[in-house]
Structure formats: C-alpha cells, structure tokens
Amino acid sequence: MDISDVLTRLRDFTDERDWAQFHTPRNLVLALVGEVGELAEVVQWRTDEEVLEHARTAEGHEALADEIADVFTYLLGIADALDIDLDEAVNAKITKNAEKYPAHLARGSNAKYTELP
Numbered sequence: 001m002d003i004s005d006v007l008t009r010l011r012d013f014t015d016e017r018d019w020a021q022f023h024t025p026r027n028l029v030l031a032l033v034g035e036v037g038e039l040a041e042v043v044q045w046r047t048d049e050e051v052l053e054h055a056r057t058a059e060g061h062e063a064l065a066d067e068i069a070d071v072f073t074y075l076l077g078i079a080d081a082l083d084i085d086l087d088e089a090v091n092a093k094i095t096k097n098a099e100k101y102p103a104h105l106a107r108g109s110n111a112k113y114t115e116l117p
C-alpha cells in the first residue's frame with residue numbers, strides 16, 4: 001500500500017463531496033473514536049479464540065476489515081489536516097519506542113518502559 005496514493009484518493013473522495021469543511025482535526029479525532037468503538041463492537045463479548053474464529057468467516061473478516069479501514073482512513077485524515085507526514089511520524093515513533101524498549105531488556109516482558117530493569 002502506498003500511503004500517498006491512499007491519501008490522494010481520500011482527498012478526492014472528500015473534495016467530490018465538499019466535506020473538507022467538516023473535517024477539522026477535532027471532528028476527525030471524534031470520528032476516529034467512533035470508528036474505534038465500531039471495531040471494538042466487532043470483538044466485544046467474544047473470547048480471543050472466538051475473535052480469531054470470527055475473522056476466518058467471510059462476514060467477520062469483512063466487518064473487521066471495514067472497521068480497520070475506517071480507523072486507518074480517519075488517522076490518515078487527521079494527519080493530513082494537521083500537516084503531519086504519517087509515514088515519517090510512524091517511523092520516528094517506532095525509533096523512539098525501540099529506544100524506550102531495548103530488545104535485550106524488553107524481550108518477553110509486558111512491563112512499561114519505566115519498569116524495565
């Protein structure tokens with residue numbers, strides 16, 4: 001997936017509907033929260049095993065893929081509205097996390113970085 005192609009498509013979709021006027025960062029963050037809620041709705045009340053089982057069905061796979069795509073497109077829209085290069089931001093954050101969680105200290109541990117030895 002090329003993020004810039006997706007971003008172009010998303011901007012075209014928005015412009016064709018004249019929706020940019022509604023896509024303030026605040027509104028997009030709230031829409032993202034709503035979509036995270038919809039994703040949560042797909043997995044709620046299911047055990048971990050049941051979620052994986054659901055994801056293997058056509059209906060479950062589509063429901064999860066739709067909500068994950070909604071979450072991603074809102075994240076992309078928020079980054080765009082705030083002039084944040086998502087590719088650069090994600091890579092910078094992974095680097096920061098790698099520094100916070102050195103593999104030799106964090107391997108196999110679920111401890112927060114402040115609790116690592």
Ligand SMILES: [Mg+2]
Binds near residue numbers: 066067070
């Ligand atoms: Mg949705």
